[in-house]
Amino acid sequence: MSDKKWKASQLHLAVEALSKGELVAFPTETVYGLGAVATNSEAVKKVFEAKGRPSDNPLIVHVASKEDVNHYAQGITSDAKKIMDTFWPGPLTLIFEIKPDALDPVVTGGLNTAAFRMPDNHLTLSLIKKTGLPLVGPSANISGKPSPTTAEHVLHDLSGKIAGVLDDGPTKVGVESTVLDMTTVPPMILRPGAVTKEDLEKVIRDVEVDCSLTGAEETPKSPGMKYKHYAPEVPVYMIDEKKQNWQEAVSWAEQKGMRIGLLGSKTLLEPFAGEKLEIFYLSKESDVTESMRRLFSGLRSLDEVTPGLDIIFVETFPDEGKGLAYMNRLKKAANQKYFSTLQT
Ligand code: TXA
Ligand code: MG
Numbered sequence: 001m002s003d004k005k006w007k008a009s010q011l012h013l014a015v016e017a018l019s020k021g022e023l024v025a026f027p028t029e030t031v032y033g034l035g036a037v038a039t040n041s042e043a044v045k046k047v048f049e050a051k052g053r054p055s056d057n058p059l060i061v062h063v064a065s066k067e068d069v070n071h072y073a074q075g076i077t078s079d080a081k082k083i084m085d086t087f088w089p090g091p092l093t094l095i096f097e098i099k100p101d102a103l104d105p106v107v108t109g110g111l112n113t114a115a116f117r118m119p120d121n122h123l124t125l126s127l128i129k130k131t132g133l134p135l136v137g138p139s140a141n142i143s144g145k146p147s148p149t150t151a152e153h154v155l156h157d158l159s160g161k162i163a164g165v166l167d168d169g170p171t172k173v174g175v176e177s178t179v180l181d182m183t184t185v186p187p188m189i190l191r192p193g194a195v196t197k198e199d200l201e202k203v204i205r206d207v208e209v210d211c212s213l214t215g216a217e218e219t220p221k222s223p224g225m226k227y228k229h230y231a232p233e234v235p236v237y238m239i240d241e242k243k244q245n246w247q248e249a250v251s252w253a254e255q256k257g258m259r260i261g262l263l264g265s266k267t268l269l270e271p272f273a274g275e276k277l278e279i280f281y282l283s284k285e286s287d288v289t290e291s292m293r294r295l296f297s298g299l300r301s302l303d304e305v306t307p308g309l310d311i312i313f314v315e316t317f318p319d320e321g322k323g324l325a326y327m328n329r330l331k332k333a334a335n336q337k338y339f340s341t342l343q344t
Helices: 008-019 041-051 078-087 122-131 151-158 197-201 246-255 266-272 288-305 323-333 339-343
Strands: 004-006 024-026 033-037 060-062 092-098 113-117 164-166 178-181 188-191 236-239 260-264 277-281 311-315
Touching: 004 008, 008 024, 008 033, 008 122, 008 164, 024 122, 024 151, 033 041, 033 060, 033 122, 078 092, 122 164, 151 164, 151 288, 236 246, 236 323, 236 339, 246 260, 246 266, 246 311, 246 339, 260 266, 260 288, 266 277, 277 288, 288 311, 288 323
Parallel strands: 004 164, 024 164, 060 113, 092 178, 236 311, 260 277, 260 311
Antiparallel strands: 024 033, 092 113, 178 188
């Protein structure tokens, strides 16, 4: 299958391919998704095959309106409605109980709940409306790779396995949506994202964060969170934000004759420019939102584009607000490792 990069004017080609049961990658505000019609089980199976994704990891159903969710879900509370009114379209996925037999077990991983999201991207909202059915959409990467934030990343991983990718340039948010389980009291954040606990608590009274995300050793409640994600080939080490021991890290690696990649703000890393290092700036002045937008792109750039690096050091942020989402993804990429622990 030859795959194509489609522009907005070629939306009809994407609609046609989806309707035939083929896979189409689509843009969202978070990351690119790997789309198939959610009610076509054969097409959904192809999504798992293309990504190499374990079949017990359920998918998000992408809808074009709040009303669409009513066809599939039940028990939508007034708090849930308030949340949808405030944050949709946007980077927030909601877990609801489903109506009996409303969705194939291949979508839900056999659970009696499912994940729903209305993405904030006009092209993809038209794609869903014109296809006339919701789309499943895991991130459009090979499982274990950083999620794609450009159409080029999608083709790097999935070329030959999809009919095409609808190109809308780099994504705005850069990490996947917040996943909020609305079936528990109080609702619980299963995956941190750009919509934070603080944002949600401005709308409903109480929101919990799955304690496996805040450090306690427990099995995560979201099936997807147990898999090792976002791991580049080159070893990644975090630089503790309280220590900022970049110089020490660079000298240590240089002494070992390593080729070094640095990922962090311009303010922090400019002093190292010109030396024999590869630098990718995540932000200008250590801004967490900007760094979140560029994290996956930076990891891919140093890991896949620059040849032959031996080690990558990355900037960290406090584990709070949007920093929780950034650190959640980075810790997985670094396999939890800090440079400071490497030295001892
Ligand atoms: O931003 C995003 O959410 C992107 C874009 C493309 O929309 N999609 C995405 O999908 O990140 P995926 O499949 O990579 O992540 C879905 C997450 C997984 O961690 C999965 O385990 C969880 O949602 N999930 C899905 N259904 C669930 C359910 N019924 N209960 C708990 N967690 C669920
Ligand atoms: Mg993913």
